[in-house]
Amino acid sequence: MSTHHQLSICGLVSSEAVAQTLSQALDDRFSLVQFQQESDFRQFLEQEKHDIDCLVLESSLDLPQVACYLHKEATLLPAIVLLSNPSPSAASESDKLWHEDIFYHTAELQLPLESLPQISSHIEQAIARFLQLTAACRLPLVVPMASSPEMQDSLNQQQQNLSEKLKERLGYLGLYYKRDPHLFLRHMPEPEKQDFLREFKLDYREIVLNYFNKENSINPKIDAFVTKAFFADISVSQILEIHMELMDSFAKQLRLEGRSEDILLDYRLTLIDVIAHLCEMYRRSIPRETQSRET
Numbered sequence: 563m564s565t566h567h568q569l570s571i572c573g574l575v576s577s578e579a580v581a582q583t584l585s586q587a588l589d590d591r592f593s594l595v596q597f598q599q600e601s602d603f604r605q606f607l608e609q610e611k612h613d614i615d616c617l618v619l620e621s622s623l624d625l626p627q628v629a630c631y632l633h634k635e636a637t638l639l640p641a642i643v644l645l646s647n648p649s650p651s652a653a654s655e656s657d658k659l660w661h662e663d664i665f666y667h668t669a670e671l672q673l674p675l676e677s678l679p680q681i682s683s684h685i686e687q688a689i690a691r692f693l694q695l696t697a698a699c700r701l702p703l704v705v706p707m708a709s710s711p712e713m714q715d716s717l718n719q720q721q722q723n724l725s726e727k728l729k730e731r732l733g734y735l736g737l738y739y740k741r742d743p744h745l746f747l748r749h750m751p752e753p754e755k756q757d758f759l760r761e762f763k764l765d766y767r768e769i770v771l772n773y774f775n776k777e778n779s780i781n782p783k784i785d786a787f788v789t790k791a792f793f794a795d796i797s798v799s800q801i802l803e804i805h806m807e808l809m810d811s812f813a814k815q816l817r818l819e820g821r822s823e824d825i826l827l828d829y830r831l832t833l834i835d836v837i838a839h840l841c842e843m844y845r846r847s848i849p850r851e852t853q854s855r856e857t
Contacts, residue, residue, distance in 0.1 A: 568593040571685065572610070573618040574603045574628065580620055580644065580675065587681045600628060607637065616640040616685050617666075625665045632666065640692035641670040642684055687742055690793050693786075746795040762790060766804055766836075773832045788839040798837050805833045 571588065573596030575581045581596055588594050596618070597603040607614070617639050619625060625643065632638070643665055664670065669691040671684055743749055750758060765787050773780055791801065813823045 569615040569685065569689075570610075570613055571595070571616050571618060572603070572606065572614045573597070573620075574600065575618070575620040575644070576622050577620065580678065583678050584618060584681060587679050589682065592682070592685070600624070603628075604631060607632075607635075611635075611637050611639070614639055616642065616688055618642045618644065618681070618685075619665070620644045620646070621665070622646045629666045638667060638692075640685075640688040641666050642681070642688050643670055643672045644678065645672055645674050690742055690745060693789050693793060741793055741795065743795075745793050748795070750794075758794065762787075762794075762796075763804055763808070765790070766801075767808055769836065770805075770808060770829055770832050773829070773835075784836055784839055788836065788843055791840055792843045796840075798840060801837060801840065802833070805829075 568590070569592050571592050571594045573581070573584055573594065575584065575596055576598055578598075581598065584596065585594060595606065597606065619628060619641060621643055665672075669688070671688040671691065673684055677684060747755060747758065765783070769780060769783050769787060772778060772783070790796075809826050809829065812826055816823050816825075
């Protein structure tokens, strides 16, 4: 439905004017398909959901019903919700990005219709937030299956797919080099920071334990891990610290079992591989014009 280096956007909007503005606001970096009927939207989603990069949903529609369908189908995608009548409390930038009323999931981006001409940059933000969304994401309370295996598998698959696309497109489109500082680890509220680090360390542990498993390709997991690190502005030294902390934990366990710690030296390859991926992502995130001036 799109060329190799385009982002695929699927819209569900009720108004012809909104549909026209959305179409005009997106340049050739994006491939847009949009619908005014929910039935057509559902049919398209059933066939193409694994190729869609971001949803754009207008709030004048029956969004709770749409969200309920998406949850029932275990379909989690980056999403922008266009608010027809945003509340007065949504005036500040932070309120525009995060509302108490969640329609779909906590990484959705809620924007007033006036922001539609700038939709390109907001799509980037929505994807960035989704890539950092955990499998235990907070969904509306009416959803009984928020932590179901199907939902977690859907989220993990979408994160890996988008991570791979991101790696391919960085340096070609210059699409993601403007990261959202609100997502940086150092700017997160303390509880959110601790949750992020806990999951981040578990992700790294899984990579280490499966690195030499020839039956499963580890590259998608490394890509997803590095993407999280990139958007959270995590440095190489922080990755090294996490690695050493994990190796210390493994060493203690080996000593308790009376086994040699030499096996842990092999995991230096894991560390080198992850750091190489991260450095490449940071290198590619520099706009081409900047690279040209420096050479």
